[in-house]
Amino acid sequence: MSLVNFTTREITCKIVYYGPGRSGKTTNLHYVYGRVPETRRGRMVSLATQTDRTLFFDFLPIDLGQISGFSTRFQLYTVPGQVYYNATRRLVLQGADGVVFVGDSQARQLDENIESLQNLQSNLLEHGVDVRAVPLVMQYNKQDLPPELILTPPELDDALNFRSVPSFPADALHGTGVFETLKSISELVLKKLATGSPTT
C-alpha cells in the first residue's frame, strides 16, 4: 500500500486499531464514524458475530478531500481481538501506515494487553516490519470505569509503553480521547511524508 501516490496524487493512510479483545477498537471507529459528515465517509464495513464481537475486521474509509493538491483518504481498520483470529490480524496489518494500540485499562486485562502487544510485534515482524519503524500510539480505553477497577495512564505507560510513544487516556464509548488518538497517529503517519516516505 502506498502512503503517497504522486501519480494519482493521493495520500492514503491505512491506520490499524490493534489491541486485545473487547478493548474498544470498534467503538473507536464507531465514534469516528458518527462524527464524520456523511459526504466524507464511506460505508463502514463491520463483520461482527451475533454477540457483537468483531469476527473479521472493521473498515472505515474517510475522505478528507483535497489537501495541498492531494486527494487525502484515511482508512481505519480494526483487527479482531480474539486470540484465535491471528491470521486475520496479520492480513489486516499488512501495509499499515500506522497502528493505534487500544489497551484495556482494567487491571485484570493487563496480561491480555501485554500479550496483544507482543502479538503485534510478531505479526509486524512476519511482514518484515520492525515495530520501532511503524508509527504507533497507545490509547488506554475505559478510563471512565471506577478507579478501583482500572490502572491509571502512568501505570499503563509503565507497563505497556516502553517505547514512550504518545499515549491517550480514553473513553471511546463517549468519545473522550478518540479524536486525540486519531489526530496523533495521523500526524505521526503524515510526518513520514516529510522524511522521504515509502512510495511502494
Add this chain to the structure above:
Amino acid sequence: MTTSLNPRFTFETFVVGAANRLAVTAGRTVAENPGSAYNPLFIYSSSGLGKTHVLMAIGQAVKAIAAQLNIEYLTLDEYVEAFHAAIAAGQGDAFRRRFQNVDVLLVDDVQFLTNRKEMQAELLRLTEALQQAGHQIVLASDRPPAEIADLDERLISRFSGGLVVDMGIPEYETRVAILRRKAEERGQNFQPGVLEAVGKVEFPNVRELMGALNRLIAYQAVNDVPLNEEAVRKVLGIPTVDSSTAASSTVASPTAASPDEFSQFLTDVTATVGKAVEAWRARVAEAVMRWEGEGYRTGRLEKLLHQDTPAAVDEVITAYVQDVERLKALEAEVAVLDPQAAGDKVFRDPDEMDAAEAAAAKVRDGAAPPPAPSAAFALDGFYAGASNEIALNAAREVIAKPGKKYNPLVLVGKGGLGKTHLLNAIGLELAKKKNAVVACLSTQQFVDELIAAIDGNRVDWWRARYRRATAFLLDDIQLLGGKERTQEELFNLFNQFLDADRQLVFTAPAHPNTLEGLEERIVSRLEGGLVAEIQEPDKDLKRSALERLLKSQRVSADGALLDYLVDRPVESVRTLGALVQRVTEAAAAQDAAVSAGLAREVLEGPPAPRPTKGLRTSGIVVSSAGGVRSREKMVWDWPAAADRVIEELR
C-alpha cells in the same frame, strides 16, 4: 494612520469550519509564501464573519514567519484618508513610495471603492506595482469584485486574477466551537447543553453570536445559579424545541467531546499535510491537477514529484505551461486545417512536443499549399488601358483592402484579354501580405481535386486546404456549369470567406447571370460583389503592350513599325504577342532588322511579284488603313484581259 494588528486576531484563535476553511487555508498559504501563492487574495463575506480576523491573522502569521517583512493593514477608508492627506500636503509621491515598499498589504472594506474613481485608479496603479515587485496583496470586501458597483473593469480583473474566496455563515458545529472557545477565553463555564442551545440559533453572523454569548455571560454574572438550557432559551428568546430533538441533542452532545471534532481534525490534518508536503510539491500537484483537468498529460510534472529535492521546480512548471500553450496553438492551427486531426492525443502531451510539431507540420504539409498564383503573371506586366481600367482599379482596391471593398470581384471578358493575368497578379500581390495563404487555381483544377478527394475519401482534408486560405481566386468559373457538387463546395467556401472578410476573386467569359448551369445562389453571390468587365484592347493599350513586347525582344520600336502593328486587327493582347513573336522570329531567321516592311512581309506574305509570265496584277495598293484585311482575300494575280469574260459585253 495605519491600524496596528490586533494580537488577538490570529489563525490560532480563529475557529475553522466548512464555511471558512478555504479562506483560512488560502490565508495561511499566503502568509507562508507571501507574493507567490495567490496574489492578490480576495476574501469576501457578509459582515461579521471574520474577514478582518483572517486579514489580521495573515499579517500576524507573516510577522511570525518573517519579522523583517513590512506589513501594512488598513481599511480602504484609511487608505483614502491617507491619500487625501498626502495630496493636500503635496506628498503624493512619498505616499506612493510608502505603499510600494510594503511587502504585505492588507486592505479591508474594499467595497467602499464604489464611486471613487481616483482611488480606483490609485489602487490599480498600486496593485500593479506591488504585483510586479512580487509583493502580496490581500483584500477583503463584503461582496465579490464583480459586484462592487462602479468598479473599474481593470480592477475587477486584477482582483479576480489571484484567488477569490468567500466565507459563509458557520454551521452549527462551528458555531458551538466558537462559543466554547470564546467562553473558555473569558473563563466562563456553562452547564452542558447551554452552548449547544445557543449554537442552534442561526445567527446571521458571528458578531451576533458573540452578542448572544455576552448576554449569557452577563446574565450568569448577576444570577448565582448557573444558567440551564431552559433559562438560555428565555434569555435569548428562543422558542422551546420539541422533546424529541431535545433528547437527541443531549445524546448527540456527549459532555466530553465537542461536536466539531471532525472539522478540527480535518484542519489539523490539513496543516500537517501542508507541513509535510513541501510547498513545491503542493505547487506541482496543483499544476498537475489543473492541466490534467484540461486533458493534458502531466508526466513531466509527475516525475518531479518522485524526486526528493528537484532543482528549479518553478522553471519546469513554467516550461511545461509554455509547452502546453504551444500545443494549444498547434491544435488550434490544425483544427482549421483538419478538424479530425485536431483531436489527436499528440496535442495533449507536452512531453512529446516534437511529435506534436511533426503532426502539425504533417497536417500543414498535407493541407498545404493550396495552389498558389503563377509567378509569371506579375501585376507590372499587366497592360493598362482604357479598356481594362475599371477592372484594374478594382484589382488595386482588392489588393489594398482584401475582403473589405469588392468581395467577390468577378473579372469578366472574352478570352485572351488578361483576366487570368489579372487574377494571378492579384493573387501574387495578396500573397505578399503577412501570413497570407492565397489559393489561386482554375476551375478545372478545382473540380479535378474534388473528384480526387471524393475518390480518396478525404474531402475534409481537401476542404481544409482551402478553408485556411486567406484569399481564394478561381479562374474560369463558367466551367462550374452543371457540376453540382463543386458548386455546393464552392457555395460553402464562399460563405465562409465572406463571413470572415476574406477576398474572393473569379473570372468568367461573360456576366455571371448569363453563364449556363450555374446555380442561382452562386450567381447571386457573384453579382453581390463587383463584376468588372475587360474590353477588347484599345489602341493605346496595344501600343503600350507592343512597346513592352518589342522591348522584351530587344527590338527598337520605330514609329512605322509600331503604327503598322497597332493597326493590325487583333482581338487581344495575347494575339498581339503572337504577332510580335512571328515577326521577330522571321527577322532572326533572315538575319534582318525588325522593321515595318519586314513585319508586313511576314504578316501579309511577300510583296506581289512584278508582272511575270504575262500575268498582271490589279495594281491595287493596299493602304495601311485599308478595308482589305488579309492576304488570302486579295486577288493578286489577275488573268490577262483577253482571258477575261465580261458577260455584259457579250
